Amino acid sequence: MKLAFIGLGVMGFPMAGHLSKTGHEICVYNRNPQKAADWVARHGGTHAATPAEAAQGADMVMVCVGNDDDVRAVVYGDEGVLAGIKPGALLVDHTTTSAGLAEELARKAAETGARFIDAPVSGGQLGAENGTLTVMIGGDEADVAEAAPVLAAYGKKVTRLGPVGSGQRCKMVNQICVIGAVQGIAEGLMIAKKAGLDIPTLIEVLAGGAAQSWQLQNRAQTMAEGKFDFGFAAQWMHKDLGICLEEAERLGLTLPLTEHVHQVYEQLLAEGYGRCDSTVVIKSLES
Template sequence: MSSKVTFIGLGVMGYPMAGHLANAGHDVTVFNRTSAKAGEWTREYKGKACSSIAEAVAEADFVMTCVGADPDLRQVYLGPGGIIANAPDHAILVDHTTVSAGVTAEIAQAASERGQSFIDAPVSGGQQGAENGKLTVMCGADPAAFEKARPLMELYGKAVTRMGEPGKGQLTKMVNQIAIAGLVQGLSECLYFAEKSGLDQRQVIDVISQGAAQSWQMENRADTMIAGKYDHGFAVNWMRKDLDICLTEARERGITLPVTALVDQFYADVQSMGGERWDTSSLLARLRKLGGLQ
């Protein structure tokens, strides 16, 4: 059945995600802070754009958001012009932004007070996953709200899983980013070691990817890392934002994450090299610079 869906935030992730909803026949309304992007979307997909959040969500059954960070999320959800004040009291609100557990709890409480349901549903899979409809979606939600929203999320998610009550989606995404940080640094070091040792890096990857060293990062990023191409995927600036969320949450829980903290500083080095918008696999560029290879 067709639903009235509003999608707020048409960045590299939100733009194709909203497109999947429109292609499936849903009645999609979009809002973006930069109106030109919303206009571009409506020329590519069937749907309409609104000039304010209040107008965009007024009749929505579902509101999906994918914005930047905690302050952006508060701006679009809270206040007299925000989603919660203007969406119907039956609306289900689904946030795909990676944010702190604290802001998630704040918004979930505000939505509940209006009789709305809130789902924190951060995603993994990057721009390619969003475009291909192959994202992993980690959800914190009331079971009934999750079941209602799941068919929509499955239009752009290959794996859509409820991890528990609101907030558990963001905690799961933190686990995801902690794992990725260590994996990318490990892959960078193995490629750098192979390079400095005079080995054929691609042949090395061919061999070790058949065994226990295999990973998604190795399969999807090794070739571009070897070529020094970092103009795709998830940007270093965003990874640092995510790792700050992880490390802050860990400190509040009395958890020590030494490898994650170290890799976060390595990403700071990449930023100082001018790599703020490089893909996260650019940790190899840092090692090459330290070794005088570039």
């Protein structure tokens, strides 16, 4: 197939790299042209000057950028994906956005004769690099079935949740569960450290019981050591939780834990911790 990949950040760069190993013809675009040139130098393929140019002739166009506004910036307009996409092509958005934007994109794509699925991912930078992401998809069954074998290049688990928007809503649930675990670990570590418990032994013991989680096994030690120069940035988790709260308000729900942790991130961002790993929430307890 002929593919286009828009957005070569910490997630998109390795994701597009996995596609390059599958024999597809790939054209990439990044707002920083040097990043696109670096990708081509490493993986082959071509890079384009605009998203529209990258999308021309592509059977599938993947987008992986920052937020709703970033998606609109690369999809709409004279130089956007929809200006170059061919009728019948499939637009796949891997960005974590609002479900409302996913539904909007589906309508806009249909106006050009193209198709759309929302496919946010979970697994972080490490999952992208190792090709072990979880891909949560909303869209038509036939469209998802067509995309799944391609997305398997970087998705260990590729699953349709329902119609367009369902993938984004699943990602909201994912992020709420993640921050619930992280906040709990942070508070538990405060007791452990004050009580003088040995943290590696603590983690080993907890990992064998009901408290076991990916966050515990992969982040508790680094949280205890105050290491946050890696992983999923706090500023992006803050953005994602804002999306969760907007959706909750639309549904008439109140999410106390999500609201609290969102406010914690807001303060941490103001203190300059935005690029730190999202487990930096423990700093709000230490201070």
